[in-house]
Amino acid sequence: MADESTASASSRLVVLAGPTAVGKGTVAAVIRDDHPEVWISVSVTTRAARPGEVDGVHYHFVSDEEFDAMIAHDELLEWAVVHKAARYGTPRRPVEQALAAGRPALLEIDLQGARQVKVNMPEALFVFLTPPSWDELVRRLVGRGTEDERERERRLETARVELAAESEFDITIVNREVHAAATELVALMKAPLRA
Known part of the structure; x- marks a missing residue:
């Protein structure tokens, strides 16, 4: 445990969350491309891949049975049902390995997941x-064109709560x-740890 209190700034775990369509995934993608020193967790999900998504890069796409097995074997740091539909989770072992290796680590997750991580890893x-505004959030959600009207309404309802x-x-x-948001986030990841 002494190692945790003397961990370098480079081994900081940062949890990024926010409402649907705010751009969490896009910010994480910019960091992945521009900052290879930052380790970014790849979540597991039971939802189907969207066009252009690659298994193992954007998400690990798994069946409900595979997800159940991960829960049963305590392999997830956090997990939740998102938008009253699919399940998402963060595999525990890769996070622990990245931090042990001294790498800055980023979890890009939903609000429910962030709350679970706060219980399990409050030092993050x-x-x-x-x-910037509610109208901009709605514009982004509609503009990406990946959800039908019913799904958009469900996501906007969730966003209000988030x-x-x-x-x-x-x-x-x-x-x-x-890019500005990504730069600000990376600067936080590399800042000295608070005592």
């Missing part, structure tokens, strides 16, 4: 990504422009 830095949780986080980043 919790960052809330928010849109936005109300901002005060639960250590820091808020407003995603006005994705």
